[in-house]
Amino acid sequence: MDNSELVAQTASRIFRDHADAQEIILSGNEDWRVALWSAIEGAALPAAFLTEEQGGFGETRAEVYAAGFAVLREAGRSALAVPLAETMLAVWLLAQAGMEAPGGAMSVAPADPRDRIRFREDGSLEGRARRVPFGMAVDRIAVLASRAGQRIVALVDPKDCTERVGRSLALDPTPTLTFDGVQPIAQAPLPDDFDPQDLMQMGVAARAALISGALETVLDLSVRYATERVAFGRPIGKFQAVQHMLARLGGETAAAVSAACSAADALATGQPAEALLLEVAAAKIRCGEAAETGTLIAHQVHGAIGISDEHVLHRYTLRALAWREDFGGESHWALALGRAVCASGTDALWPLLASR
Amino acid sequence: MTNALRFDPIRLPEACQDLRQEVRAFLAEEMARGTFGPGKETSPEEALEFSRRVGARGWIGMTWPKQYGGQELSFLERYVVTEEMRIANAPVRPFFAADRQSGPTIIRYGSEALKQAILPRIVKGEASFCIGMSEANSGSDLFAAQARARRDGDGWRLNGAKIWTSNAHLNDFMIGLFRTSPATTQNRRHGLTSFVIDLKTPGIDIKPIGMMSGTREFNEVVFNDVFVPGDNLLGEIDGAWKQATSELAYERSGPERFLETYDALRDLVALAGPEPDTRMAEGIGRLVAQLHTLRRMSVSVAGMLENGVEPVVEAAIVKDLGTVWEQALPHRVRTLAALHDDEGDGGFEERLNQQMRIAPKLTIQGGTTEILRGIIARGLGLR
Ligand SMILES: Cc1cc2nc3c(=O)[nH]c(=O)nc-3n(C[C@H](O)[C@H](O)[C@H](O)COP(=O)(O)OP(=O)(O)OC[C@H]3O[C@@H](n4cnc5c(N)ncnc54)[C@H](O)[C@@H]3O)c2cc1C
Numbered sequence: 001m002d003n004s005e006l007v008a009q010t011a012s013r014i015f016r017d018h019a020d021a022q023e024i025i026l027s028g029n030e031d032w033r034v035a036l037w038s039a040i041e042g043a044a045l046p047a048a049f050l051t052e053e054q055g056g057f058g059e060t061r062a063e064v065y066a067a068g069f070a071v072l073r074e075a076g077r078s079a080l081a082v083p084l085a086e087t088m089l090a091v092w093l094l095a096q097a098g099m100e101a102p103g104g105a106m107s108v109a110p111a112d113p114r115d116r117i118r119f120r121e122d123g124s125l126e127g128r129a130r131r132v133p134f135g136m137a138v139d140r141i142a143v144l145a146s147r148a149g150q151r152i153v154a155l156v157d158p159k160d161c162t163e164r165v166g167r168s169l170a171l172d173p174t175p176t177l178t179f180d181g182v183q184p185i186a187q188a189p190l191p192d193d194f195d196p197q198d199l200m201q202m203g204v205a206a207r208a209a210l211i212s213g214a215l216e217t218v219l220d221l222s223v224r225y226a227t228e229r230v231a232f233g234r235p236i237g238k239f240q241a242v243q244h245m246l247a248r249l250g251g252e253t254a255a256a257v258s259a260a261c262s263a264a265d266a267l268a269t270g271q272p273a274e275a276l277l278l279e280v281a282a283a284k285i286r287c288g289e290a291a292e293t294g295t296l297i298a299h300q301v302h303g304a305i306g307i308s309d310e311h312v313l314h315r316y317t318l319r320a321l322a323w324r325e326d327f328g329g330e331s332h333w334a335l336a337l338g339r340a341v342c343a344s345g346t347d348a349l350w351p352l353l354a355s356r
Numbered sequence: 357m358t359n360a361l362r363f364d365p366i367r368l369p370e371a372c373q374d375l376r377q378e379v380r381a382f383l384a385e386e387m388a389r390g391t392f393g394p395g396k397e398t399s400p401e402e403a404l405e406f407s408r409r410v411g412a413r414g415w416i417g418m419t420w421p422k423q424y425g426g427q428e429l430s431f432l433e434r435y436v437v438t439e440e441m442r443i444a445n446a447p448v449r450p451f452f453a454a455d456r457q458s459g460p461t462i463i464r465y466g467s468e469a470l471k472q473a474i475l476p477r478i479v480k481g482e483a484s485f486c487i488g489m490s491e492a493n494s495g496s497d498l499f500a501a502q503a504r505a506r507r508d509g510d511g512w513r514l515n516g517a518k519i520w521t522s523n524a525h526l527n528d529f530m531i532g533l534f535r536t537s538p539a540t541t542q543n544r545r546h547g548l549t550s551f552v553i554d555l556k557t558p559g560i561d562i563k564p565i566g567m568m569s570g571t572r573e574f575n576e577v578v579f580n581d582v583f584v585p586g587d588n589l590l591g592e593i594d595g596a597w598k599q600a601t602s603e604l605a606y607e608r609s610g611p612e613r614f615l616e617t618y619d620a621l622r623d624l625v626a627l628a629g630p631e632p633d634t635r636m637a638e639g640i641g642r643l644v645a646q647l648h649t650l651r652r653m654s655v656s657v658a659g660m661l662e663n664g665v666e667p668v669v670e671a672a673i674v675k676d677l678g679t680v681w682e683q684a685l686p687h688r689v690r691t692l693a694a695l696h697d698d699e700g701d702g703g704f705e706e707r708l709n710q711q712m713r714i715a716p717k718l719t720i721q722g723g724t725t726e727i728l729r730g731i732i733a734r735g736l737g738l739r
Contacts, residue, residue: 338641
């Protein structure tokens with residue numbers, strides 16, 4: 001068993017023990033968050049993307065990225081509703097600038113490729129970031145900002161920002177934060193070869209891993225339900241129409257897993273820019289499509305009970321759908337990929353695909 | 357996870373990418389000498405010559421044992437050769453079925469005499485195969501086959517007819533499914549046997565059947581007391597049903613299962629030009645993302661085959677998603693091209709129309725969408 005499988009197993013155990021979807025629903029309160037988060041920090045999962053040199057566990061970047069994305073696939077399988085992915089990304093971003101993570105829950109900004117945050121002359125920040133996941137519910141935000149062409153990571157206390165409340169499809173917080181006049185708690189420059197796209201690409205791959213994991217559970221729940229639920233004297237899974245719906249859900253899940261794993265692997269191994277754009281855009285687009293098709297099938301198979309608030313299904317389906325929105329939607333990435341493909345010309349398309 | 361689907365991010369090893377360059381160079385030479393290319397109708401004779409040259413390169417039966425002329429190379433290397441040939445629209449008809457299906461079946465189930473007689477010829481590009489499974493009243497339900505084989509001395513006598521047999525008119529051999537016993541009440545799949553049949557044997561009549569696309573591919577193959585030697589038996593008498601599944605993984609997950617209409621996308625990107633409008637660019641981006649994902653899934657299945665896994669369900673998923681996608685592609689391209697206000701090269705619409713004439717068959721041949729979904733459902737534990 002390699003490192004990534006070990007870390008993923010640890011994560012899976014923590015999520016099973018502290019983030020069981022049914023128990024969360026039945027509890028009717030938010031107390032579960034405390035024990036879950038302390039187990040997550042206890043296992044140092046927020047540092048999953050860091051190498052030993054950066055204060056993490058694995059030796060190489062390939063190894064720790066594999067572990068990190070495996071943790072996120074597990075988080076997706078549990079429809080994790082705490083800012084683990086966000087904290088992992090923030091810790092990763094800080095590390096790119098050689099900064100140590102302060103501990104506690106974090107998020108990143110911008111989380112939309114159209115948003116920009118700048119330094120003012122007086123050393124405070126300026127700009128806004130839309131859809132910052134868990135924005136006010138975290139201790140710190142790692143902000144990717146710029147000053148005269150130089151990229152800088154700034155650590156910010158969200159309480160210093162102005163918030164416009166926003167909620168995701170799954171009702172997790174996604175506020176718009178305005179940074180005008182906010183003084184960073186700490187800051188450090190990023191190396192010259194750091195591309196702001198790197199953050200968006202890590203974010204997309206993280207969300208793709210989450211979506212693919214959520215769809216795996218959605219498939220599991222749906223198949224199990226189809227073998228248990230009886231109608232017209234037999235389990236509904238014996239009806240060919242239901243079998244074919246589930247076969248399609250299986251196909252969509254497989255496509256999401258495949259696209260997400262491929263993008264994660266490409267980021268882990270480091271690839272030419274055009275190849276990364278293809279891999280990341282494909283993960284964004286294909287996982288988004290799979291989420292739409294797959295979650296609707298799962299609900300159809302479950303009938304009314306899947307619609308009830310006490311049933312676990314919606315925790316997975318709504319998050320799989322909500323996670324599509326972050327770090328640029330499918331259209332944003334399709335446009336970027338389409339433009340790049342056309343700019344290179346039709347004869348370059350196959351060699352690009354075949355290089356993967 | 358009870359249903360964990362394995363689609364590991366397999367990458368083609370460096371050696372494969374070198375091989376790819378060799379194949380591309382070879383195909384460029386072949387185009388230069390006029391074997392095939394845009395607007396060129398390759399004759400059966402030219403296709404056969406081409407297949408011999410491919411064989412001479414060692415690119416037919418590459419994964420097979422050396423003792424039968426193979427190279428014992430990996431499925432990933434074969435994958436690269438297959439996809440490059442497909443993308444170039446190379447005339448692979450004479451060797452494609454033998455390389456993908458018939459050869460591996462013979463290796464697994466053929467007599468030693470048969471293997472020695474036929475496999476080296478396939479590898480040289482000199483023995484081509486067609487697949488004789490479907491009949492007028494037996495398509496998805498293969499086990500309804502009625503064409504018969506009865507004992508005759510050391511061999512067998514065949515009677516009946518196969519239909520929709522692709523390329524039988526060009527091929528040397530058929531692997532055919534024949535009834536040797538009635539089905540039993542316990543097992544309706546019982547009673548069918550596979551044979552290798554030399555299509556030049558007296559008593560075989562091959563009649564063309566036209567296709568809506570105008571392509572000359574389909575045939576009806578009628579058997580009138582055709583003799584087949586005993587050595588040409590494949591596997592167990594009455595037990596062909598046990599042999600069916602494993603080859604299907606090769607047949608179902610290859611690049612030919614999503615690249616058949618790739619030219620429509622190639623044409624669209626050319627039409628769009630270097631600075632497409634937003635709608636066009638977004639549409640192309642989506643199609644490329646979908647295609648990339650299909651290919652990554654397909655490579656993953658090739659990697660599983662290489663590792664000795666039999667990914668029956670994963671292969672069915674690739675074929676289901678791949679054929680549905682390639683079938684829809686010309687229609688998506690049509691929609692995206694509709695608002696493009698320029699003459700193009702004139703041939704665009706004509707080529708696209710041809711892709712739309714071909715498209716309906718893609719989700720029927722080699723197992724329909726519905727049959728594939730049944731296989732996937734079984735894999736999920738529902739049947
Ligand atoms: C281009 C092309 C090339 C071909 N080449 C060859 C060849 O070389 N050799 C060969 O042997 N055959 C060949 N075939 C035949 C092919 O294998 C059959 O067409 C295919 O298996 C379907 O059989 P059918 O046409 O009899 O349709 P049917 O089996 O009659 O099916 C008709 C419809 O009913 C559906 N259906 C059938 N059974 C079920 C079920 N249990 N559940 C749900 N739906 C069902 C099917 O999905 C389909 O939609 C070729 C076909 C095509 C189109």
